[in-house]
Amino acid sequence: xxxxxNFFAGPSVLPLEVLEALxxxxxxxKGSGVSMIEASHRGEPFEGMYNETLSLLRExxxxxxxxxxxxxxxxxxxxxxxIPMNFLPPxxxxxxxxxxxxxxxxxxxxxxxxxxxxxYDGSDNKFTSLPEASSVKPSKNSSYLYLCSNETIGGIxxxxxxxTGNVPLIADMSSDLLSRPVPVEKFSMIYGGxxxxxxxxxxxxxxMKKEMLERQNKNLTAYMDYSLHxxxxxxxxxxxxFSIWAVKLVLxxxxxxxxxxxxxxxxxxxxxxxxxxxxxxxxxxxxxxxxAYRSKMNIVFRLQSEELEKKFLSEAKQHGMLGLKGHRSVxxxxxxxxxxxxxxxxxxLSDFMKEFQRANG
Ligand SMILES: *Cc1c(COP(=O)(O)O)cnc(C)c1O
Numbered sequence: 001x002x003x004x005x006n007f008f009a010g011p012s013v014l015p016l017e018v019l020e021a022l023x024x025x026x027x028x029x030k031g032s033g034v035s036m037i038e039a040s041h042r043g044e045p046f047e048g049m050y051n052e053t054l055s056l057l058r059e060x061x062x063x064x065x066x067x068x069x070x071x072x073x074x075x076x077x078x079x080x081x082x083i084p085m086n087f088l089p090p091x092x093x094x095x096x097x098x099x100x101x102x103x104x105x106x107x108x109x110x111x112x113x114x115x116x117x118x119x120y121d122g123s124d125n126k127f128t129s130l131p132e133a134s135s136v137k138p139s140k141n142s143s144y145l146y147l148c149s150n151e152t153i154g155g156i157x158x159x160x161x162x163x164t165g166n167v168p169l170i171a172d173m174s175s176d177l178l179s180r181p182v183p184v185e186k187f188s189m190i191y192g193g194x195x196x197x198x199x200x201x202x203x204x205x206x207x208m209k210k211e212m213l214e215r216q217n218k219n220l221t222a223y224m225d226y227s228l229h230x231x232x233x234x235x236x237x238x239x240x241x242f243s244i245w246a247v248k249l250v251l252x253x254x255x256x257x258x259x260x261x262x263x264x265x266x267x268x269x270x271x272x273x274x275x276x277x278x279x280x281x282x283x284x285x286x287x288x289x290x291x292a293y294r295s296k297m298n299i300v301f302r303l304q305s306e307e308l309e310k311k312f313l314s315e316a317k318q319h320g321m322l323g324l325k326g327h328r329s330v331x332x333x334x335x336x337x338x339x340x341x342x343x344x345x346x347x348x349l350s351d352f353m354k355e356f357q358r359a360n361g
Contacts, residue, residue, distance in 0.1 A: 005345040008323030009152055009298060009336040010175065011195040018249040018340075036245045041238055050235075053244055056251040057205070060259050063184050066210050070234025071203040071244055076102075076174045076193035079204060080109035083146070083170060083189070086216050086226050088114035092143040095119035095167070097136075100127040100151030101329060102172060110146070119145065127154045129290035136162035143215070144168040144188065150176035152196070153327040155300035155334065156293040161186050168212055176297050177205065178254055179339055180264035188212040194243060196297070197339045199250050203243035254339065263339050267296040270337045270346040274299045277350045284361045285353060288332075302332045309333055312356055319352055321345075 006013035029036045032045040039046050054069050063069060072078065083106070088094045093115040096107040099122045110116050119138065120131045138145040145164050150157040152175040161183065162169065168188030175196045184190065188209045195201040206226070213227045222228055228236050254263060275294060278285045278301055286302050287294070303309045309332065316324050326332035337346055 003320055005321045005348060006323060006341065007321060007335045007337070007345075007349070009196070009327070009334060010193070011201045012197075012323075012336055012338050013340045014200070014246070014250065015253045015340045018246060018253055021249050022246060037242050039241075041235060041241055046241060049245060049248055050239075053248040053251065056248065056255065057207075060178060060251060060254060061182065061184060061207070062260075063207055067184065068206075068208045068210060068230040068234075070206050070208075070229050071194075071239050071247075072206055072229065072234075073202065073240055074204065075201075076172060076191065076204055077105070079172070079191050079206075080106040081113070082224055082226070083144075084110040084113040085220060085224050087168070087170075087212070088143050089217060090114065093117050093139070093141065095138045095142045095145040097131065097145070097147040098122055099130055099148055100154035100156065101327070102151060102153070102174070103146070103148040106146060106148070106172065117142065125290070126288075127151065128156065128288050130156055130158060130293045133158065133160035133162045136164070138162075138164050138167040140167075142167045144170050146170045146172075148172040148174075149182075150174075150295050150297055152298050152336075153300075153330060153334075155287075155289050155295045155298045157295035157297065159293065168209075168215070175336075175338075176295075178251075178260055178263055179267045179297055181260040194247050196336075197250075199243050199247035201243070202240040203247060205247075250340070266339065266343065267337070270341065270343055271296040271299060273343075273346050273350050274301075274335055274337070274353075277353050281353075281357055281361075284357045297336060297338055299335045299337065300326060300330070300332055301334070306331070308360060311360070315356065316349075316352060319348075321349055321352065324349075 026035055029045045057069055095117045097120045098104050098107050098118055145167050149171050170189045171187055173190050174192035177192045177197045179197055189212055190207040192205050194203045194205055278287050313325055324333055324335055326334045
């Protein structure tokens with residue numbers, strides 16, 4: 001059965017006990033006589049489960065009371081549009097930090113809807129580095145500063161956060177949600193697709209400072225309007241019920257395993273096992289990424305030739321290690337080591353990398 005090691009970048013690995021709980025409660029949710037996914041979202045058993053999910057998030061992410069939490073559909077990608085629609089006024093300008101595939105897509109969508117200032121453009125370093133957080137000072141009249149906390153494809157991650165003063169800070173945290181403690185109060189909005197660290201695809205988590213909603217553009221259509229979702233506690237329309245249920249189970253698993261601090265320890269341990277293997281390979285395996293911003297979630301690496309990388313992938317597969325191919329846009333290799341991935345799987349990958357070098361180096 002589940003004898004494979006899952007290094008996929010997203011959707012990605014979930015804790016086995018979460019999958020088992022979903023399976024065992026699928027037909028009859030805790031004696032309610034109905035399945036969670038065939039019950040109305042305006043009553044039990046959904047309401048109890050939903051409220052627990054929100055309070056677990058508040059607890060584990062330390063989200064202050066003046067922030068709304070809700071889930072939307074449309075993936076993180078819909079937020080690339082909703083953010084400028086809501087917060088970039090017709091005569092305004094927003095600062096964007098172009099740091100890789102995902103921030104670039106957000107930048108592109110925002111540019112179609114309003115004026116964007118490219119505060120930082122990583123194309124000079126092929127998106128292998130980030131600006132130093134303490135040096136980031138958005139322009140005074142900026143409507144917001146936008147960044148992506150972890151570039152899933154490029155494998156770079158912010159280690160610290162800019163102080164943006166009166167300029168709202170907005171972050172896409174799709175691929176490092178709850179992998180470490182985050183000072184939520186520094187952000188006006190945090191969002192992320194849950195399918196990397198928190199659950200299956202289908203739900204996008206939105207954490208919105210109430211004050212931010214006062215800056216909204218007017219005349220938005222219903223679904224595009226954050227205030228409407230906030231006012232209705234995320235239940236303006238049918239929320240992604242199945243994903244939310246799975247997220248709740250993952251949050252319980254995270255809590256049991258030490259919360260955000262526990263996840264950070266796991267992430268540091270797992271990523272250092274692989275980075276050490278790279279650094280100790282004498283150049284046989286290389287990392288294209290600035291050491292100061294190495295991601296603890298997505299580890300990109302290269303071998304000397306594409307032939308060798310192909311061989312690596314096919315032999316890894318024979319060893320039950322899946323999802324190690326780099327994104328098609330950049331090539332190379334990538335190991336995603338999200339929250340739920342067991343430490344043993346990472347150790348097995350490290351052993352395999354060393355063995356591969358012995359045989360081919
Ligand atoms: C996966 C990912 C996205 C896109 O998410 P969808 O839910 O597929 O739209 C956006 N940003 C980051 C950082 C991601 O990792």
